[in-house]
Amino acid sequence: MTTPVYSPGLEGVIAGETAVSTVESGLNYRGYGVGELTEYCSFDEVAYLLLHGELPNAAQLQQFHARVAAARQLPAPLMGLFAALPQSTLPLDALRTAVSVLGHFDPEAADSSHDANLRKAERLLAQIPVAIAAHHRVVKGQPVVPARQDLGHAANFLYMLRGSEAAPADVKALDVSLTLYAEHEYNASTFAARVIVSTLSDLHSGVTGAIGALKGPLHGGANEKVMDILLAAGGPENAEVWVRSALARKERIMGFGHRVYKAGDVRAGILKKYARGAADTAGTQKWEEAADIIERVMAAEKNMYPNLDWPAGRLYHAMKLEIPLYTPIFAMARIAGWAAHVVEQLDNNRLIRPRGLYKGPAARNVVPLARRS
Numbered sequence: 327m328t329t330p331v332y333s334p335g336l337e338g339v340i341a342g343e344t345a346v347s348t349v350e351s352g353l354n355y356r357g358y359g360v361g362e363l364t365e366y367c368s369f370d371e372v373a374y375l376l377l378h379g380e381l382p383n384a385a386q387l388q389q390f391h392a393r394v395a396a397a398r399q400l401p402a403p404l405m406g407l408f409a410a411l412p413q414s415t416l417p418l419d420a421l422r423t424a425v426s427v428l429g430h431f432d433p434e435a436a437d438s439s440h441d442a443n444l445r446k447a448e449r450l451l452a453q454i455p456v457a458i459a460a461h462h463r464v465v466k467g468q469p470v471v472p473a474r475q476d477l478g479h480a481a482n483f484l485y486m487l488r489g490s491e492a493a494p495a496d497v498k499a500l501d502v503s504l505t506l507y508a509e510h511e512y513n514a515s516t517f518a519a520r521v522i523v524s525t526l527s528d529l530h531s532g533v534t535g536a537i538g539a540l541k542g543p544l545h546g547g548a549n550e551k552v553m554d555i556l557l558a559a560g561g562p563e564n565a566e567v568w569v570r571s572a573l574a575r576k577e578r579i580m581g582f583g584h585r586v587y588k589a590g591d592v593r594a595g596i597l598k599k600y601a602r603g604a605a606d607t608a609g610t611q612k613w614e615e616a617a618d619i620i621e622r623v624m625a626a627e628k629n630m631y632p633n634l635d636w637p638a639g640r641l642y643h644a645m646k647l648e649i650p651l652y653t654p655i656f657a658m659a660r661i662a663g664w665a666a667h668v669v670e671q672l673d674n675n676r677l678i679r680p681r682g683l684y685k686g687p688a689a690r691n692v693v694p695l696a697r698r699s
């Protein structure tokens with residue numbers, strides 16, 4: 327047996343190969359920088375790139391859109407389940423359940439071939455936003471709004487959620503956030519999905535587990551906590567005092583820090599201008615001013631910089647989206663990355679099974695129950 331190497335939290339460990347994206351020298355998806363992708367491409371094109379390996383031409387995009395739009399519906403029993411879940415069910419928990427249930431109804435659930443996985447991935451890409459919007463409206467006692475076939479991913483989601491077409495600026499801002507959220511190498515939720523399917527389990531199981539991993543506030547759950555923090559800080563007048571006392575209490579400021587990026591996350595810089603634009607439109611600039619103050623204190627006191635969740639939480643708040651929807655929106659984008667990794671894992675699979683460094687008692691003998699004190 328070779329000597330095990332231990333790195334707490336697997337920091338710095340190369341856990342596998344991937345051609346989906348890299349965080350080395352700027353984040354890129356399949357070779358394309360995320361800055362250019364947000365500038366020149368829609369999320370729909372980026373999802374195609376992640377799943378199929380190349381950017382689509384116009385005909386490929388049109389066919390992809392037609393397939394995804396046709397799959398924007400849920401089985402009736404899932405709608406019934408949304409009504410039966412406790413009112414207090416968090417949207418992310420409902421989504422995790424929904425993906426598991428969708429697995430029962432997928433016609434190719436048991437087929438984990440490359441092509442079947444891509445077809446299932448396209449269906450999940452279509453169904454996840456429908457599930458988020460439908461659960462949201464059911465909980466509110468509002469009629470569910472059927473998906474529109476003619477709209478892209480971001481526009482259709484806002485339409486299903488609100489029941490009316492969103493302003494183009496809102497659609498563009500959400501679309502950019504989806505592109506930035508779509509993929510990030512071996513992050514915790516993607517790694518969870520890869521571990522699950524490495525046992526030769528199926529795509530829906532991998533994505534269900536990935537959603538569970540995304541939920542935690544050290545990962546995707548942070549975008550909801552960002553707004554909780556700003557609301558707790560109360561605005562620019564109190565932000566500096568608030569963040570300094572939170573740091574003195576050794577609290578984590580959600581939306582700051584990153585396992586890989588120690589000098590800042592390029593995605594946060596890209597999305598910041600959209601958060602600012604949405605705040606200008608909504609007249610909620612005070613949260614942007616408070617965010618600037620917190621950023622300044624975090625840089626000075628902790629040498630720590632915003633990650634993508636920091637502007638995303640503010641953007642969604644300025645767009646008047648309810649806070650518990652923020653992590654589900656992350657999932658609605660990351661499904662493209664999760665599925666691309668699941669396909670890649672299964673195309674060249676080896677069971678993922680690391681070792682644990684034993685820290686328990688030394689070997690000892692069992693004392694039979696009658697003689698145990």
Ligand SMILES: CC(=O)SCCNC(=O)CCNC(=O)[C@H](O)C(C)(C)COP(=O)(O)OP(=O)(O)OC[C@H]1O[C@@H](n2cnc3c(N)ncnc32)[C@H](O)[C@@H]1OP(=O)(O)O
Nearest residue numbers: 543544545546548577578579580581582583584585633634
């Ligand atoms: C899109 C995404 O999912 S990006 C990640 C979103 N998550 C967040 O924003 C949550 C807040 N950030 C964090 O908790 C962390 O920075 C993580 C989990 C993202 C990365 O953490 P790691 O690289 O593993 O660092 P680790 O958790 O070991 O922390 C190292 C030290 O920095 C401190 N620290 C890390 N992040 C923060 C933070 N946001 N605020 C205050 N202190 C922090 C820790 O308390 C720890 O201090 P200590 O050594 O005195 O105990």
Ligand SMILES: O=C([O-])CC(=O)C(=O)O
Nearest residue numbers: 509510512513514585586
């Ligand atoms: O990579 C990570 O650890 C977390 C992250 O930024 C992401 O998943 O987008």
